[in-house]
Amino acid sequence: MADFISRLLAGQDSAVYEPLRSWWLAHGWPPLVLHAAWAVVMAAAVTAWILLSVLILVWLERKVSGDIQSRLGPARVGGRFGLLQTAADALKLLLKEDLIPAGADRWLFVIAPVVVFVPALLVFVALPFARTWVPADLDIGVLYIIAVSSLPALGMVMAGWGSNNKYSLLGGMRAAAQLMAYEVPLVVAVLSVTAMAGSLSTISIVEAQRQGWFIANPALWLPFLVFFIAAMAEINRTPFDLAEAESELVAGYHTEYSGMRFALFFLGEYAYLFFVCALGTVLFLGGWLGPVLPPALWFVIKTYALILAIMWVRWTLPRLRIDQMLGFGWKVLLPASLVGLVFAAFWAVRGG
Amino acid sequence: MSEATTPLVPAGLAGLQGDAVTVAAGPQGAVITTTPERLPEVCRRLREQGFDYLADFTAVSHPEPLRVVFRVWSTTARQFAQVVVPVEQAQPVCPTITPFWPAAAWQEREVWDLFGIRFAGNLDLRRILLPENWPGHPLLADYQAPDPNHLLPTIEPDPSNLPEGQTLINFGPQHPSTHGVLRLVVTLAGEEIMAVDPVLGYLHRGIEKLAESRTYPQVIPYTDRLDYVSGVLNNWPYVLAVESLLGVTPPRRAELIRVILGELARITSHLVWLGTFANDVGATSVFLYCFRERERALDLMEEVTGARQTISFFRIGGVPYDLPEGFAERTRDFTRYLRPRLDEYDALLTGNRIFIARAQGVGVLKGADVLPWAVSGPMARASGVAIDLRRSDPYSVYPEIDFAVALEKEGDLLARTRVRMTEMRESARIIEQALEMLEPGPVLAKVPRQIKPEPGAAYGRIESARGDYSAFVVSDGTPKPARVRFRSPSFANLQVLPMLCRGAKVADLIAILGGVDIILGEVDR
Numbered sequence A: 001m002a003d004f005i006s007r008l009l010a011g012q013d014s015a016v017y018e019p020l021r022s023w024w025l026a027h028g029w030p031p032l033v034l035h036a037a038w039a040v041v042m043a044a045a046v047t048a049w050i051l052l053s054v055l056i057l058v059w060l061e062r063k064v065s066g067d068i069q070s071r072l073g074p075a076r077v078g079g080r081f082g083l084l085q086t087a088a089d090a091l092k093l094l095l096k097e098d099l100i101p102a103g104a105d106r107w108l109f110v111i112a113p114v115v116v117f118v119p120a121l122l123v124f125v126a127l128p129f130a131r132t133w134v135p136a137d138l139d140i141g142v143l144y145i146i147a148v149s150s151l152p153a154l155g156m157v158m159a160g161w162g163s164n165n166k167y168s169l170l171g172g173m174r175a176a177a178q179l180m181a182y183e184v185p186l187v188v189a190v191l192s193v194t195a196m197a198g199s200l201s202t203i204s205i206v207e208a209q210r211q212g213w214f215i216a217n218p219a220l221w222l223p224f225l226v227f228f229i230a231a232m233a234e235i236n237r238t239p240f241d242l243a244e245a246e247s248e249l250v251a252g253y254h255t256e257y258s259g260m261r262f263a264l265f266f267l268g269e270y271a272y273l274f275f276v277c278a279l280g281t282v283l284f285l286g287g288w289l290g291p292v293l294p295p296a297l298w299f300v301i302k303t304y305a306l307i308l309a310i311m312w313v314r315w316t317l318p319r320l321r322i323d324q325m326l327g328f329g330w331k332v333l334l335p336a337s338l339v340g341l342v343f344a345a346f347w348a349v350r351g352g
Numbered sequence B: 001m002s003e004a005t006t007p008l009v010p011a012g013l014a015g016l017q018g019d020a021v022t023v024a025a026g027p028q029g030a031v032i033t034t035t036p037e038r039l040p041e042v043c044r045r046l047r048e049q050g051f052d053y054l055a056d057f058t059a060v061s062h063p064e065p066l067r068v069v070f071r072v073w074s075t076t077a078r079q080f081a082q083v084v085v086p087v088e089q090a091q092p093v094c095p096t097i098t099p100f101w102p103a104a105a106w107q108e109r110e111v112w113d114l115f116g117i118r119f120a121g122n123l124d125l126r127r128i129l130l131p132e133n134w135p136g137h138p139l140l141a142d143y144q145a146p147d148p149n150h151l152l153p154t155i156e157p158d159p160s161n162l163p164e165g166q167t168l169i170n171f172g173p174q175h176p177s178t179h180g181v182l183r184l185v186v187t188l189a190g191e192e193i194m195a196v197d198p199v200l201g202y203l204h205r206g207i208e209k210l211a212e213s214r215t216y217p218q219v220i221p222y223t224d225r226l227d228y229v230s231g232v233l234n235n236w237p238y239v240l241a242v243e244s245l246l247g248v249t250p251p252r253r254a255e256l257i258r259v260i261l262g263e264l265a266r267i268t269s270h271l272v273w274l275g276t277f278a279n280d281v282g283a284t285s286v287f288l289y290c291f292r293e294r295e296r297a298l299d300l301m302e303e304v305t306g307a308r309q310t311i312s313f314f315r316i317g318g319v320p321y322d323l324p325e326g327f328a329e330r331t332r333d334f335t336r337y338l339r340p341r342l343d344e345y346d347a348l349l350t351g352n353r354i355f356i357a358r359a360q361g362v363g364v365l366k367g368a369d370v371l372p373w374a375v376s377g378p379m380a381r382a383s384g385v386a387i388d389l390r391r392s393d394p395y396s397v398y399p400e401i402d403f404a405v406a407l408e409k410e411g412d413l414l415a416r417t418r419v420r421m422t423e424m425r426e427s428a429r430i431i432e433q434a435l436e437m438l439e440p441g442p443v444l445a446k447v448p449r450q451i452k453p454e455p456g457a458a459y460g461r462i463e464s465a466r467g468d469y470s471a472f473v474v475s476d477g478t479p480k481p482a483r484v485r486f487r488s489p490s491f492a493n494l495q496v497l498p499m500l501c502r503g504a505k506v507a508d509l510i511a512i513l514g515g516v517d518i519i520l521g522e523v524d525r
Helices: A002-010 A017-026 A031-068 A085-095 A106-126 A141-149 A152-162 A166-197 A202-207 A218-234 A259-284 A295-314 A322-351 B011-016 B039-048 B104-115 B207-211 B217-224 B231-246 B252-280 B284-305 B327-350 B353-359 B378-382 B413-437 B489-494 B497-501 B506-516 B520-524
Strands: B022-026 B029-033 B053-060 B067-074 B079-086 B093-095 B118-120 B167-171 B183-189 B192-199 B456-463 B468-475 B483-487
Touching: A017 A031, A031 A085, A031 A106, A031 A259, A031 A295, A031 B284, A085 A259, A106 A141, A106 A152, A106 A259, A141 A166, A141 A202, A141 A259, A152 A166, A152 A259, A166 A202, A166 A218, A166 A259, A166 A322, A166 B167, A202 A259, A218 A259, A218 A295, A218 A322, A259 A295, B039 B079, B039 B093, B053 B104, B053 B456, B053 B468, B053 B483, B067 B104, B104 B118, B183 B506, B192 B497, B192 B506, B207 B217, B207 B483, B217 B231, B231 B252, B231 B456, B231 B468, B231 B483, B252 B284, B252 B327, B252 B413, B252 B506, B284 B327, B327 B353, B327 B413, B353 B413, B353 B506, B378 B413, B413 B506, B468 B489, B483 B489, B489 B506, B489 B520, B497 B506
Parallel strands: B029 B079, B093 B118
Antiparallel strands: B022 B029, B053 B067, B067 B079, B167 B183, B183 B192, B456 B468, B468 B483
């Protein structure tokens, strides 16, 4: 455990970190201070990056949906492309009154947005943007990511219960039921990749794709499909946006939230959108691998390609009903992911 | 209109003559006058004679006496019979007719609400448009309105005697998917619907009461505000009723203009329906596509009158002036533009697996339930009942026009979607034919400067975008109508909602409500 925390904090083989560490140790200063200071720097960098991506993603979503729906989208704040629209929205949300409804479970109500948002930061710890651009290359990177990324559903249930609103409660319960139905296929799909790569480390998984991205491997087509569908469910987007389901549950679990608390849900949602697509890039699209362009740029390009695909789906399809969604998760996705796993395992053994 | 059909006294009623029952032949079918005591017997005979559809149900308070007036229709013989039941002024009571026509359940609630007539045997005789604690009955002649600033305490449903594990939840009046201010008190067990009780009246503006203090032409703009989504179609039943009171026939060109604008309004209405229904099931983009198409139809409306949605273009005796130059060409452009778009939406929705999963087998209305509950319009046709008043009770120039009545058998949401998609295509065909048939000529018949029909009563009835839309106008010989009553299809169709929702999920409730296609303006009036 101590080893795990130390590696988590250390950022391991970072190109900047190693010379810094040698310099630091040469002075005979305690290594723990450097670890702590480095962790703070990395945390700040990750947070800044996520907030920036969210600003871009929200703008992008509004532009993309505008395009799909044959309208302009934001076109006034910040020039004719509305570049500052999200910043203006964020400012508005910050300035809004912070309301806690009468009869709400105050403690749950206050902590729920945090429970949803914080894992969105934590997952980025093990996501490599390039060979050395990773806060921590964990041996169990994928396992860690999967574990942390299922926490937000807990926050949604807390918000649903804490709001003292029946619509919120229905939304929270849907989030919990949905988590069960898609998380298992998602994990099994990811297992197929780890079987193929022979490692749980995100870095090793990308390195294993030097001979060819996993999406090009027929054994992983089915897991990729399962992953893509389950990922949409993971981030609660149409056709799986049942926990919010505007036309049914008003806004589901966050009906009663306003101001910055609502903004945390919103930020979390888009941070997850980025995260899920980044994970897809690592697992199937060869991460940062690519010719000519800098590796981190390749990574972002692939991630945005997946994001655009998910946005396209969102603005095209209707929403499933809860029983249909659960049935689909258990009866279609799960068997499909298992078949995929077995197939991938055979492929890996024979090929290896 | 039914002037053309031979008015017949239903044979089975002959034996009832005398002994407090009189049967007379009128221009719009037999008129049977009876007493509350003899009413069940009359109803039974009428049911036996094949009068299977309650076309309208209301009361009239002046000129005296206070009386219940309803009209039944035989969908096979295409005949009407009107029943008039004078009731006691002081303590008005009338037996319920729900055993013969279940559709009367809500209509009786409405008459109780507005006239204070009790219906013995109606088990759910609550007020329906006004709050339960409202003072008085507004359509009585001697009604005194309460202080408009006086707020009534609201009465909330009591959840205390629900079974364990069930909960009450209010859908609306403020909810994104109730299409206006409808409130549904829903009993839920988890996600499953146990019971639905629609609470109406949040958009009740008293239009029938207002009409009593307006002259005949002044009532027309109010009608647009009933079903504000299909604007001009609402003018039609009212002007038909007044024209039949006056004995005026509009010129042919006016009839064609009415058909063209009416069918355009039907298209705009169905487009709004398609968009909002898609939105209800979660496909948000279709909503904006439909509104884009609707804009073009509204542009055409605007060319005619300057208004876009509630254009009030029909007049008693025709339309006030001719269509603008080039209107025909631009309308043809629109219908040409619309067709490929509709194919696209078919691909996007009715061809989509998720949409089919959400719509197929959901909210099924059995064909056998259609007529007893007086369900009409696309709802009825989706359940395999081929009643389209443009064919079944023809009016205007529709008999000369070639169009198909959209029909599906399944009675579910998918069938309703298909019916409405087909109807838009058929409406485009009707418009094109009517444009071909246009010939120069007058557009307004000669009507007196002051419209003052002889005392009497008449119905006007059309197929609106939602179904059987009729107006009942009573004249007392003054320039103002004594009573104007609108039988709105949304009101009757909404009545079956609790039946359709039994055992459905929350998400289905929203979709089923969307599939009924109610407009609160005409439900609440």
